Amino acid sequence: MRINLTKKDIINSAYMRVGFSKNLSENILDDILLILSKNIINKEKVKISKFGTFIVKHKKSRVGRNPKTKEEKLISARSVITFKASNEFKNFLNSDRKI
Numbered sequence: 001m002r003i004n005l006t007k008k009d010i011i012n013s014a015y016m017r018v019g020f021s022k023n024l025s026e027n028i029l030d031d032i033l034l035i036l037s038k039n040i041i042n043k044e045k046v047k048i049s050k051f052g053t054f055i056v057k058h059k060k061s062r063v064g065r066n067p068k069t070k071e072e073k074l075i076s077a078r079s080v081i082t083f084k085a086s087n088e089f090k091n092f093l094n095s096d097r098k099i
Contacts, residue, residue: 040081052085 007029014025036054039046046054061077085093 043079050086050088052083052089055082055084056080057082 007026010029011022011025014020014028015022018025020028036046040054040056043056045056056079058079059077062075063072064075065072
């Protein structure tokens with residue numbers, strides 16, 4: 001079963017753990033997401049210590065095919081965001097301890 005973590009869930013968790021009001025928790029989360037978004041839009045590498053790195057990569061245009069119809073179509077050039085987990089995060093993920 002897949003469970004999605006929503007913005008509301010993060011706000012409630014900050015409210016319960018830290019004790020900030022829900023309004024303040026939402027403002028802090030919005031500010032963090034805005035900072036991350038601005039840096040990613042400016043094509044900068046965003047590294048969060050002990051978590052991982054977000055990097056913008058550029059893909060060239062290429063020809064793709066529909067597997068059913070074999071129809072060829074041009075896929076335009078675009079930028080994509082990649083995430084590389086840090087070694088600390090990978091080790092935590094593979095350890096026996098859970099949050």
